[in-house]
Amino acid sequence: MVEAKIDTTEPVTLIKIEGLYKLFGNNPKKFMPLVHAGKSKDEILAETGHTLGLKDINLTINKGEIFVIMGLSGSGKSTLIRHFNRLIDPTEGVIEVEGTDVMKLPQKELEQFRRHKMSMVFQRFGLLPHKSVVDNVAYGLAIQGVSKTERGAKAKEWLETVGLAGYEDQYPAQLSGGQQQRVGLARALCTDAEILLMDEAFSALDPLIRSEMQDQLIELQQKLHKTIIFITHDLDEALRIGDRIAILKDGEMVQQGEPEDILLHPADDYVEAFVRDVNRARALTVETVMKDPVNRITADTIGEALKQMKGFKGDYGYYVNEDGYQGVLTEQKLQAVYDTDKKAKLTSAHCEELEAISQDAVLETVIPDTLNAQYSLPVIDDQGEVTGQLSRSTLAEVLGNESKEVARTEPPAPAGG
Known part of the structure; x- marks a missing residue:
């Protein structure tokens, strides 16, 4: 599900990638001019025996x-994620983490950077089979030189956090796939690294366990606020957990944006093919598709309410007072009251009931x-304030092919609906 993300603070850029290229082969520098000349991946491979892994990647991660x-x-x-901690060096380009050019780090500083700044969670768990669960989780701290007592205590805390308290003395082979991946996640978190790199971390799990791990990652992130770079080939997974998504094709970035942008405004046929089979009704929230609440009435008197309503396209409006949304007002009912008493005060008693949606x-x-x-249904936030409206026509437009039934069975909407 694309969950509504409300954040009034300006995002802080943590990672910046500029003009990143990776050409695999014996002499990549020699053949980079072919890449810049616009030769395709297949053409470069045929002419030079070199493989174009990444082409002109530019992105920021907050x-x-x-x-x-x-x-x-x-x-x-997967090639791209391994550039973040320089497991792979680019042929060209800039990689900055908190303003530091990672490409310029000498070997010792690079090792410290990998140990303290970034942790990685692998697809196939990457656990050490001869070590106990608690020692696997504490492994990164052992590499950092943390004392056995301290790292053991911290490892147990993280095992409890991921739901594996009591499994400390087990070995990886004794655990299920989902449990092994929880150990891998606990190990990555245990070093207290600011950045987690997760390369297809859940793709080896069966669908039910995978869904549980996604839930746990979302829950942990709400508490920890880590910066997580997550690799997947599954759009449903990307839509469910991602704040922003970048889509690659043949080493090039074809689109990046928030989940609803990807879903509602695919950049090309390739992305459109990705999103075609997504159940939008399950993937989108009301906030991502609602229209502005143009029919909002805040008047104190019936006469003022009628004046406000004359500026609407429709013959109704949502009455909002200091207590929030009260109900829907119709022009016909207001006019009848006004004809009787031109000085009448507007109250919630003049409203018809229309249930708001979150x-x-x-x-x-x-x-x-x-x-x-x-x-059209009024949309409210947690404080009961009207933030938008949702109509049948908007549903039909957003859901597309999924809502042919909606469009076909929809009765004529009232004016402004």
Whole structure:
């Protein structure tokens, strides 16, 4: 599900990648001019025997976000993530972490950078089979030189955090795949590294366990606020956990943006093919598709309310007072009251009941209410303030092919609906 993310603070850039290229082969520098001349990956391979892994990658990753890099096999996503900690060096380009050019770090500083700044969670768990669970989790701290007592205590804390208290003395072979991946996650977190690199971390798990691990990662992130770079080939997974998503194809970035941007505005046919089979009703929240609340009425008197309503396209409005949303007002009812008493005060008693929906609700859960309502439904936030409106026509537009039934069965909407 694409969850609503409300953050009034300006994002802080933690990682910056500029003009990143990777050409695999014996003499990549020699053949980079072919890359810059626009030769394709296949052409370069045929002419030079070199493989183009990445081409002109530019991106920024913000502090505390889950940034998902996705693409099919061979798209370059695993190559890219290994550039962040220089397990792979680029042929050209800049890699900065908190303003430090990682490419300029001498070997010893690079080793410290890897040990303290970034931790990695692997697809196949990467656990040491001859070490106990607690020693696997504490391994990174052992490399850092932390005392056995301290690292053991910290490892036990993280095992408890990921739901594996009591498994300290077990060995990896005694655990299920999901449990092994929890050990891998605990090990990555145990070093207190600011950045987690997760390369297809959940793809070896069966669907149910995978979903549980996604839930746990989201839950942990709400507490820890790490910067997580997550590699996946699964768009549903990317949409579920990512704050922002970058999609690679043949080593090039074809689109990056927030999940709803990717889903609603695919950049090209390649991305469109990715998103085609996604259940948008389950993936999007009301906030991501709602329209502005143009029919908002805040008047004190019936006469003022009628004046406000004349500026609307429709013949109704959402009455909002100091207590928040009260209900829907219709022009017909207001006019009848005004004709009787031109000085009448506007109160919630003049409203018709129209249930508001939460901006955080998943679209799937509000479809019946939206279809059955005579008016566009008001959308409210946690404080009860009207933040938008959702109509049948908006649903039909957003859900596309999924909502042919919606569009076909929709009765004529009231004016402004």
